[in-house]
Amino acid sequence: MLRPMTTTDPAARAAPPNEPDPAPDFADVSGLLPRRGYVLAFIVFIVALVLVFTAWRVARDREQRSAQVEFIGRTAQVTELLQQRLVNFELVARGGVSLFASVQRPTAAQWKAYVEGMNLQRRFPSTLGLGFTGYVPQRLLVQLQNEWRDAGYGLLTVRPFGQREVYGPILYLEPRTAANVEVIGYDMFSEPVRHAAMEAALESGQARLSGKIDLLQDKHDGLRSTGLLLVLPVYLGGGRPLSPSLRRAEMQGWVYVPFRLQTFVDTSLAEGHKDLRFRIFDESGGGNALLFETPGVKPRQPAAFLHKTTFEVYGRTWRIEYESAPIEQAVPRMEGLRNMFALGIFTALLLYGIALVLAHTESRARQIAMRMTEDFRRSEARFRSAMQYSAIGKALLDSEGRIVDANPALAAIVGLSRAQLLDQRFDGLLEDEETDAHAQNEERNEEDGVHRATRRLRRQHGVARQVQLTYSPVPGKVGQDITGLVQVEDVTERLRAEARVHALNRTLEARVALRTRELSQANQELEAFAYSVSHDLRAPLRAIDGFSRILGEKYADRLDESGRGYLARVRKAASRMGDLIDALLKMSRLTRSELKHENVDLSRIAGEVVEELRVGEPQRAVEVRIAPGLQVVGDASLLRNLLGNLLGNAWKFTRDRDPATIEFGLADTPGGGREFFVRDNGTGFPQAYVDKLFRPFQRLHSVEDFAGHGIGLASVKRIVERHGGTIRAEGSEGEGAAFYFTLPGGGHGG
Structure with a gap:
């Protein structure tokens, strides 16, 4: 669909809120511009656009109407094809009814011969066969089962079980496939949707179509499809009783055609309609059940045309909603029309450009002069505004350093009026540099000539103030001989602070x-x-x-x-107290000894510690995994003490484990760092008491269970912290423990 075009009127744009109004002299000059050339060029452009748009719109509407008429014609053909194919199903079913007219109740062999002669599967692939369902009051059910058995058909089991006033079991269904054999005996009259169609056919004496059902054959074939039944009543003698009251008394059953709707639609459409998308709804009884939808991925673009048709089909009300392809496919010539429209726009722009160049060439010189004049005026106005309303004192100086102009802020800082400041030497307002302690704080920039200094300013009838001065040159002349600009900022309070x-x-x-x-x-x-x-x-x-x-x-x-x-x-x-004193002395030496930083191979030290532990207890079988090439920078003796305590604890607390495992390696932290770890599958500890582990003489296990002084982990923590690292522990009672620590330069050696 074509979107409405929008144009922007330059006159409607709002001026910037802080932009000064143009001066009257500029308005007078602007009136001299040759505007007629621009107006004429714009009119030519608008007229060309209108003509191009009108021609394109007419051609587009004509193509769309033609395509829509063709689309509606195709929908009518599809609807007619579906109705005709359903009529064929009725004719097949009426042939079965005629068989009952010639024979009171045909045998299974006669029914099979009739169906084979119809060649249903080749002519109508969507049908599952042609069947007959008997109308059996409860009092005649046993008689029917006996006749069925005497005829050599075997035992007729009516499903679902239960007593009902009338049964409608399936007696014949050909061709005799495995799926059709399984449904023989099913009471279709007991299922509500089938019952409604069969009852309508009985009362009217005409063919009736059922609503959406689950076909019994789908369970055998493992399918999920939308199934329908076309049923015709069979009365005694083959004809329909004239009196409605006699129809139920003379009712023999129903001839029915079960079919899958998806296959029915696919085989009914001709090749020219395969691309048509549509949905079929059943509106019978005020419902809106979806029976069929064209399979496949729905196009991303909306359909160009929609059409809906409603019709009666064998007692049911069907509504079919058709969708065409997107506009590019539904109207093949739309792309050509777009190209034509683009070409027309290009032609209009070309005409407009030619006219605009002619007008622009005439006024270019005047515009340049006018723009330069306005830029100069605005630049001067901005400079005057900056001088007047700045909170920092500013003064314009001539070549002799006299004040040519000053703003109110400078007058307030000095304590003089603006008139008193004019024609004074600016240096006369400052104290002598030799007595000014801040005069030495100068910054100079040789490239642009700007320099800064902190000086003491003499106020009129007041205390002297410290000011920050910024000198900058002024190029050219601004109305008179002005060579410099000085900015004065009172920094007394800041310096005091x-x-x-x-x-x-x-x-x-x-x-x-x-x-x-x-x-x-x-x-x-x-x-x-x-x-x-x-x-x-x-x-x-x-x-x-x-x-x-x-x-x-x-x-x-x-x-x-x-x-x-x-x-x-x-x-x-006494012996234990001696051991505690030794441990206390050892811990004291850890904090007094001087660190000797060197490259230390932790993997080698860990291997030596484990070898000493194995020599002490050769009878134990412990699996120890040590990552190779782990190096740090630190004190070798202290780091050996650290690994001796951690690996010794792991060795001690895994004595009751079989197998016992100890691991020493390097792991990544969630924050992106790396830390060493010593992990075991020993006794472990409750995580709630983790804070007590690194305190001196704090133990989580009794001395009788595990020997020790309670000083080892405290020593480990001091060693790690002396190296600038951190240590933490994780454990679970009965599941082992893990100690993680960081050291400077920790990692794999190269």
Whole structure:
């Protein structure tokens, strides 16, 4: 569809809100421009566009109407083809009714011979066969089953089971395929949709079409399709009773044709209509059931034409909605019309361009002069506005440094009126450079001649102020001999604030240095105290251990069993206290020793630690996986202590595991970094107590279960932190533990 064209009137555009109004003299000059040439060129362009658009619109509408008439004719042909093919189904069914007119009830062989003679599958591929359904009141059902068995057809089982007033079991259905054999005996009269069609055929004596049903053969064939039935009533004698009251009494059954609607539509359409898209709806009884929709992917572009037709077909009301192809396919000549339209637009633009060039050549010189005059006027107006309303003081200076013009902001900073400032030397407002402490803070730019300086300004009847000066040259002349522009910004308060900040920073630095020194002294005193206490405790411990040993050796015969037990517990406690003192001393040395940074091969150290553990317990079978080439920069002895504690813990806490596994490697973190890890499948620990792991003498397992002093992981944390790294732990009780730590320069060696 053609979208409406939009044009923009230049006169309707709003002027920018802050743009100054043009001066009267500019309006007078603009009236001198030869506007008639531009107006004539525009009129030629508009007329050409109107002619091109009108011709294209007429041709397009003609082509669309022609294509729409052709489309509606094709829909009528398709509708007629579908109706004719349904009439063929009725003729086939009436042939079956005629067979009942000649024989009261034909045998299965006679029915088969008739159907084979019709050659249904070749002529009508959408049909599943031709069948007969009996009209059997409940009182005659057993008699029918006996006759069926006596005729040699076997046992007639009516499905679904249950007692009903009237049954409509399928008795004949040919051709005799496996799917058709399975449906023999199905009571179609018990299913609502089939029942409605069969009842309508019984009452009217005419062929009737059912609504949408699920064909019984689809279950056997594994298909999902829309099925329909065309049913005709069969009365005694083959004819229809004249009296409606006698029709039910003389009813024998129904001849019916089951067919798949998808296949029916495909075989009914001629080759010229395969591309036509449509949908079939069943509106019977006020419904709107979709029976069929053309398969395939729906085009992205909307259909060019839509057409809807409604008709009666064997007691049902069908509505078919047709959709044409998109406009490019439905109207093949539309592309040519577009090319014609584009060519017409190009021709109109060419005519307009020729006329515009002629008008533009005449006025170009005047436009250039007028534009230069207006640009100069606006530039001067902007400069004057910047001078007048700027919050920074500004002054124009002549070649001798005298003030030619000054803005109100400068007058306010100096404390003089604008008239008093004029013709004064600007340097006279400043204090002498030799006595000005800020005069040395100058910045010069030799390329553009701009330089800045901080000077002291003498105010009239006021305190001197610190000002930031920016000198810049003014090229040319602005009405008189003006060579420079100076900007004056009062920075007194800012300098005072900076001085206060510097003073506060110096005070804060002194306080931080004092607190740092005090903290360092306190740490040194604590370390000296711990070292001294550890050494001082050894003498009484040795005395306790020695005297208790002598007591046990010399007086063992005088002590009873309880006494000897108490004595053993004393010696054991003294020994454990000695071990704790050794651990405390070792931990103290970790913080006092000086770090020696060097390249350290962690993979080699880990292998040596594991080898020592295997020598200590050769009977254990532990699978240890160590990633190769793991190197860091740090103190080799401390890092050996770190791996010894972590791998030793993993070795200790996996003693009850079979198989026991320990892994040392390098992993990526969620944040994009990398960290080392030591992981095992040992006893593990509750994650809720992870904060206690790295505290000295904190244990999550009893000494009886796992020996230790509770100082190993605290030492590991101190070693990692002394190297500038971090450590964390993850664990689950009974499922193992993992320790992750970072070290400087950690990674794979090259």
